[in-house]
Amino acid sequence: MEEQMLTLEKFEEASETVRKVTLETKLIFSDFLSAQTGGRVYLKPENMQFTGAYKVRGAYYKMSTLTEEERGRGLITASAGNHAQGVAYAAKYYGAKATIVMPTTTPLIKVNRTKGYGAEVVLYGDVYDEACAKAYELAQEHGYTFIHPFDDLAVATGQGTIAMEIVKELPLVDYILVPIGGGGLATGVSTLAKLLNPKIKVIGVEPAEANCMQVSLQEGRVVTLPGVNTIADGTAVKTPGGKLFPYIQKNLDDIITVKDEELVVAFLDMVENHKMVVENSGLLSVAALKQLKAADKRIVCILSGGNMDVITMSSVVQQGLIIRDRIFTVSVLLPDKPGELWRVSGIIAGVNGNVIKLEHNQFVSINRNSAVELRITMEAFGTEHKNRIIEALEQEGYCPRLVQTNI
Numbered sequence: 001m002e003e004q005m006l007t008l009e010k011f012e013e014a015s016e017t018v019r020k021v022t023l024e025t026k027l028i029f030s031d032f033l034s035a036q037t038g039g040r041v042y043l044k045p046e047n048m049q050f051t052g053a054y055k056v057r058g059a060y061y062k063m064s065t066l067t068e069e070e071r072g073r074g075l076i077t078a079s080a081g082n083h084a085q086g087v088a089y090a091a092k093y094y095g096a097k098a099t100i101v102m103p104t105t106t107p108l109i110k111v112n113r114t115k116g117y118g119a120e121v122v123l124y125g126d127v128y129d130e131a132c133a134k135a136y137e138l139a140q141e142h143g144y145t146f147i148h149p150f151d152d153l154a155v156a157t158g159q160g161t162i163a164m165e166i167v168k169e170l171p172l173v174d175y176i177l178v179p180i181g182g183g184g185l186a187t188g189v190s191t192l193a194k195l196l197n198p199k200i201k202v203i204g205v206e207p208a209e210a211n212c213m214q215v216s217l218q219e220g221r222v223v224t225l226p227g228v229n230t231i232a233d234g235t236a237v238k239t240p241g242g243k244l245f246p247y248i249q250k251n252l253d254d255i256i257t258v259k260d261e262e263l264v265v266a267f268l269d270m271v272e273n274h275k276m277v278v279e280n281s282g283l284l285s286v287a288a289l290k291q292l293k294a295a296d297k298r299i300v301c302i303l304s305g306g307n308m309d310v311i312t313m314s315s316v317v318q319q320g321l322i323i324r325d326r327i328f329t330v331s332v333l334l335p336d337k338p339g340e341l342w343r344v345s346g347i348i349a350g351v352n353g354n355v356i357k358l359e360h361n362q363f364v365s366i367n368r369n370s371a372v373e374l375r376i377t378m379e380a381f382g383t384e385h386k387n388r389i390i391e392a393l394e395q396e397g398y399c400p401r402l403v404q405t406n407i
């Protein structure tokens with residue numbers, strides 16, 4: 001029964017149960033993030049699980065609590081992707097039929113992997129909440145057993161097994177940073193962390209434009225946002241879990257919100273410094289570090305998932321390079337005569353700039369002998385190097401103007 005969940009006994013039971021379907025994700029000490037924050041930062045790489053995310057924990061534990069009759073009717077859930085794979089994987093283990101309703105915006109990699117585990121996928125709605133309503137409708141129509149992706153105490157108990165592993169490996173942990181969508185992971189982790197050591201601070205992290213849990217805590221009741229807008233598709237939830245909310249109120253110490261731009265930069269940092277692909281929702285915990293007073297503290301960032309399609313990945317990398325001033329574009333007006341392009345190229349080469357794209361526009365002026373536009377997209381080492389390139393052009397009599405980069 002759900003009311004018996006989220007106890008120390010149930011967490012211990014769940015920890016033993018999920019071992020059958022999970023990999024051991026040992027903490028990774030981050031020299032890079034520790035140097036940035038002044039604390040000791042560890043990563044809990046749940047992006048390395050079989051299904052690419054922590055969600056298999058809650059899905060499998062929930063399924064273990066069902067009767068054979070409940071599993072035999074077929075299982076259904078709604079998910080932005082990671083819970084879908086968790087349910088599909090667990091259902092395959094039990095030999096049960098699984099139907100997954102996913103938003104039409106779900107990355108292709110998550111859709112294909114879910115199908116790969118043998119589940120039937122139904123694409124419906126623009127956000128999770130619309131897909132969930134459809135899943136309830138299909139469950140009623142066909143008699144399927146519904147497994148909620150987060151608003152279920154057994155599911156939350158399974159997710160909380162992450163805290164058991166963290167505390168066993170790092171008993172003196174001060175902070176655990178946990179991404180929040182609907183609140184299942186945060187409920188499980190914060191509840192168990194407080195049972196094991198009330199001094200551990202558990203901080204939830206939400207996208208700034210999908211902060212349903214933060215608003216709900218401020219209002220003291222479950223609130224539905226009018227809409228969500230974030231690149232963190234796995235946490236694009238309008239309504240947090242009603243069953244979970246009392247546990248969040250009791251056990252979560254604070255919530256930090258993160259802008260999409262910060263997730264983009266965090267993705268670049270993770271790829272370059274840790275050689276790991278972590279999806280945007282999974283990076284919420286890392287992006288939040290800048291807002292935490294972390295000096296001399298032991299901090300664990302839960303990387304909740306790594307299921308990201310290549311097109312999204314390339315877009316995020318590109319935007320990250322632009323935000324970090326590693327790629328930028330300037331517009332320069334120059335006379336339309338031989339040698340001008342060579343001269344500009346020489347100035348840029350002289351300060352080690354690397355030209356990656358040129359656009360020549362002769363129609364910016366009536367008198368093109370007076371001025372044509374040259375748009376130069378360049379690669380730089382960062383903001384300081386970018387400024388040196390611009391100064392070099394200015395010193396040679398040009399007036400470079402920064403414009404939007406389109407690669």
